[in-house]
Amino acid sequence: MKVQPSAFILEKRPLLLQLRDALCAQFAYASVLAEDTVGRSYRVSRHSVSVGEGDNVRGFVVKVLDGGRYAEYSFNQLEAGSIPGVVDAVRALLAADVRPAGLGASAYAPPEEEPTVFSGATEYEIDPESVEDGDVLARLTALRDKGLAMDEAVLDFVAWTDWQRYTKLFLSRAKDMTQSVMYLTGGVTAAAMQDQQVKQAYLPCSGLGGMELLARMEDNVAPCVQTVLDLTHSESMIPGEYECICDPETTGMIVHEAFGHGVEMDMFVKDRAQAPQFLGKYVASPLVTMHDGACSAQQTATYFFDDEGVLAHDTVVIDKGVLKTGISDLQSALTLGTEPTGNGRRESYARKAYTRMTNTWFEPGTDKLEDMIASVKYGMYLECPSSGMEDPKNWGIQCMVNIAREIKDGKLTGRIFSPVVLTGYVPDLLKSITAMSEAVELSGTGFCGKGHKEWVKVSDGGPCIKATIRLG
Amino acid sequence: MEKILSALGALGVEQYIVTEKHTDSLECFYVKKNLDLTRRADTAVTTVRVFRPFEQDRQRMLGDSEATVRPGMSEAEVRRAVERAWYAAGSVANPWYPLPAGIKEPPRPDGGGFAGKSLDESMKQMTQALFAADRAGDVFLNSAEVFMRRTRTHIVTSAGADVAWEKADVWGEYVCQCPAPVDVETYHQFNYRDPDTASLTADAAHALEMTKARARASAAPVTGTYALVLDREQMRVLLGYYVDRAGAGMIYQKYSPFRLGENVQGEAISGDKLTVSLAATEPYTDFGAPMADRPLLEAGVLRTIHGGPRFAHYLGVEPTGQYRAIRVDAGAAPLETLTAQPCLHAVSFSDFQMDPLSGHFGGELRLGFLHENGQVIPVTGGSVNGSILDCQGNMTFSAERYRSASYDGPLAVRLEGVSVAGR
Structure with missing residues (x-):
């Protein structure tokens, strides 16, 4: 079934069209974005149960261009009489005396827009709103009880799920676009003690759709408990450079953190990225082809158009090792003279749009995982990434990984190191890739920040890769 | 309303x-x-x-x-x-x-x-x-x-x-x-x-x-074990370990072994003992009670378990609300004393992190100063991976202070025996 558009957005649409017309009559360019997001979050652990609303947001943002300058106004109350007030607020913002002497202002030409009328929706099988809260909690409680019962060393076992459904309406002089999207994320986390340290293992689950996706979590309970029990025997990492096999989640973190942020083209505008110097050059092994795009995969960052009314793309960023292009929001594309790629995203209507990743992943290779492990003389199998940080200017990598499993003479020895900091120079790491497995997996439970804020839903992944990586 | x-x-x-x-x-x-x-x-x-x-x-x-x-x-x-x-x-x-x-x-x-x-x-x-x-x-x-x-x-x-x-x-x-x-x-x-x-x-x-x-730093430090000096915003991240572990939810759910009146900095302390206060940044809690500054640690001894009404009641302590800032007593040593002996003074990381569950801290080094043989050499790259559990008995805090919205305390700390992956 198709996700139905928000009744609130449909009700406000006539007013929003009036607002668009009022703004377009006064400014060289004007757009209106309306957002209505609803969802629920559920969490069950040994000692706690919770049901919440998640990040429910409902509001509007208008963007105008006047005298070459852009201004935006975000608000969440719109009634029949409030249109003149919104127009006045934007005009006051453009006239505000906020810039100290000695600082200038950027100058933009209006964007050229193709007339576009669009309406789209993703699909689902079981409507989350048709399922009682108590029934969801009962399913999560069963997973928790199963996890806790598996071994008395398990300190805690957490099962959680969130679903979110949003409708966005984008209006400008040339565009009238509506989309409705729903996704579900979830996961299980097991905790156990190692001396004074709490060790945790985590297995995620995510996808477009509704409550039908919850069933996928059941198979994750036993492996999650086994992993945390393994972690209670872990050792501190011995710093050094290793031959590594990365699981699809770790590959995803490398794709996203190490490379993806470096090709966000608002970073090109600011001279904050090395990537422009490498366009058309090898930045990775010829085995590597990398995609980003809201329509490049069916995952939690899938949408039909971005928050600036640009249709979703499937951008091939790296083609057989050669850097082809970056990804871009509309304002950056105007500055650079390039085409926007449908990557202009806001945390919500209340925040600015930046160039942001969506579904970001490596294409599969032709190798078998068992052959890849067998080819390692001495190295590590990396899994359970926890976080990463970008460094587009200098292409440094920081990824935190929870588990490194020792490989000796082509076999996993059972020895485990944790936690592990993965560092290096991005092109060195990507050029060192010598094998890629056949299956691609994407995970979409995480959020991505720009610096330390502006959180948006993303997915990333790829196949298992074999590379040389510095671990500490 | x-x-x-x-x-x-x-x-x-x-x-x-x-x-x-x-x-x-x-x-x-x-x-x-x-x-x-x-x-x-x-x-x-x-x-x-x-x-x-x-x-x-x-x-x-x-x-x-x-x-x-x-x-x-x-x-x-x-x-x-x-x-x-x-x-x-x-x-x-x-x-x-x-x-x-x-x-x-x-x-x-x-x-x-x-x-x-x-x-x-x-x-x-x-x-x-x-x-x-x-x-x-x-x-x-x-x-x-x-x-x-x-x-x-x-x-x-x-x-x-x-x-x-x-x-x-x-x-x-x-x-x-x-x-x-x-x-x-x-x-x-x-x-x-x-x-x-x-x-x-x-x-x-x-x-x-x-x-x-x-811009002058050209190489990563050599792989090894270093005395590590951290400063400024990294201080709040590092000491956040004690704030997080003193949370009622962490303690009740057995993620933290902290107990009121116990020395949570460890028994064998050869360095400075920690005295930390929770600083109120809002006048009221999220349940509408007045919010006040509270002692968290006094010479390494836990004085307050903080948190909301549910876990506080389960533990039999007073609910305090959520704290977002700390004040820390400074040490006696000037910063130049902290770096007088060989050390890696880590000034900037990609993203310095502390895991309060395991006590591990670290990150990729964007800028550090290697103090050795009378020289100060800027370094970049590589990573730090330490454990507060291994370091907390021998911490030396600077006399100089640093202040931000969430931290008011010593500018820097010296930790001994931290693992660094580099060249």
């Missing part, structure tokens, strides 16, 4: 917390020295948390859930939202706990230094202070985002609270760039409750100076 209280009454909800929050934010985005975008956000959101007592397996329970009420919602919409939360709370089987009493007071005006000034005026003043540091030419501000924010909060609870207050602050981020000899950048954040223009200019000047140093 009237619509919400009416809906609560109609449903027979006897225990609730209603929080209204209105935010007015003025935002300026600079690329180099050009204003690229000006934004304003004017938003209002009300959350209603309902608490529902019930029995399960002869045990007294209290479930809770919340609903968001937005401007323009009709009375029927408000009632539906609250009703949904009320039914959800009936499925949330947590053991019973009391909702703490709140107080009723007249609204508190903003007591900070931005009070009485327009957001426009304050924006111009703070932007000027930030760019005042950008004078050298060979190193400069690549980009900056400045947010002036004024919030009004109003809390009403079934336990007698009716409090409201206003608060303004400035926050944001900036990136410093030094193009030669190697083109590098560093990333920085700021947050001030007062128009502390001198601190913002001084912090930005320090950041620019460190960026110049990063």
